[in-house]
Each structure stands twice: as C-alpha cells, then as structure tokens.
Amino acid sequence: MNVPLGAVIGLSAVLFTLGVVGVLVRRNAIVIFMSIELMLNAANLAFIGFARSLQDLSGQIFVFFVIAVAAAEVAVGLALIVAIYRTRLSIDVDEVASLHG
C-alpha cells in the first residue's frame, strides 16, 4: 500500500480521539474499557506505520509487547469490573464513588 505516512498517522490520531470520546461520554465501565483498547490499537497503528516508514522492526516488536501487556490488563481489568459488579450490582462508573471527597 503506497500512501503517505501522514495518512496512516492521521487515521491513528482519529481512532485515538474516538477512544478518548468514548471514555469521556459513556458511563458504562465495560464500554469505557473497550474505548481504552481502541486507544491502544490506535497507538499500535502509529507504531506499525513508523516501523514501515523507517524500515525498522523495533516498532513491530514494541506492538508485540503492547498486545501482551493489553492482554494482562484486560484480565485484571475485567476481574475488577466483575468484583465491583458483585458488590454494587452496577457497572455505572458514577455509582462507584465511595472515595468521593
């Protein structure tokens, strides 16, 4: 695919921003978590684009590690959501305000 690097980076920026909008707008903890995954993927796309442009495989290695860390993060994050749901019977992040000042 022969398009300027700027096009790939621009798409990555748009996808990252959509992830940010999801975190800001939605109150459902699972959708917020999925938006965070979208942001990770947008960053990975930028890594792959730069790796292709600079002809350096280190960018792809970094994406490999990001995916491994994301898998660990999802396991712990979903366990947290399950634990919170069992005590509060809600996944609305506004309901989880016991530490509210």
Next chain:
Amino acid sequence: MTGDWLIFAALALIAVISAVMMITSRNTVYSALFLVLDFTAIAVFYLLLQAPFIAMVQITVYAGAIMVLFLFVIMLLGVEQAATSPGLPLQAPVAIVLAFALVILLGYGLLQQGDGQGGLAAVLAEGFGSPIAIGDLLFESYLIPFEATSVLLLVAIIGAIFLTARARRQAG
C-alpha cells in the same frame, strides 16, 4: 497509487465507522462486536504495512482472545442493556469539542516527528516483518523484556483469580 488510496479510504472508513458505532451503541454486546470489526480492519492495515506476524497476533489475541473475554464478562454479568446515569450536563458536547482540539494537536504533533509526505513505497529488506525476522530480533535484542512479559502475564493471572475469588467469598 489511486488503487492504494481506494483501499486505504475503504479500510479507514470501516475502522472509523465501527469505532463510532462502538461508542454510540446502547447494547454492550453490539459495542463489543463493532470493536471486533475495528480490530480486524486494523489487522488488515498491519498486513498492508508489511507486518504480517503482528497482523496475525492482532487477530488471535485481540479480535479472538480479548474480545471473547469481554463478551464472556458482558454475558456473565447480564449487563447487555445496563442503564447508566445521565452524566453531567453538556458532557457530550464539551467532550466532542475537546476531541476536535485533541485530534488536531495529535495529528500535528505526530507529523512533526517525521516526513509526513514521504510515501511508503521504499524497497524493503527480504522478509521484513516475517515471523523469522521478528523472532530473531525478539530473542536477541529484546530477550529480557520478553521474559519480563511472561512474569507480567503470570502476575495478571494470579491477580484476576485473587480478585474474583475474593468477591465470591464476600458474596457467600
């Protein structure tokens, strides 16, 4: 060149529309399925950007394992249609205005880092992005981070079991 732009535009449209649908769907299961579509579109981008190994990892780990975990938790908790609080007044409009500012700054900042106009057509080394090349680099230059990742995954498994088992004890 035109064909490349057509492929890029079609894939980018799929990725962006499925991301928007993921955010706006009222049903959490639909959100998860749109996210699978998004991950698949991004995996095709990886293939087109000479990263076939990462594309397959993306499909198996992200679109496969991680999203199955999401769907499993959604259905385990039965929160497909969970009603949520309305949120702050003006939350959505302010978020969208700030998002526009963010996307402009992000694009500008990232493009400052390199020659954004340069094409990607440069001739690549034989086997760039193949499992052999990735494995060589991973087990020679990045061996310690690789081992650290295995410890991280082990800690994540223990953490996930600990968190859910403790919640069961409290409920029971």
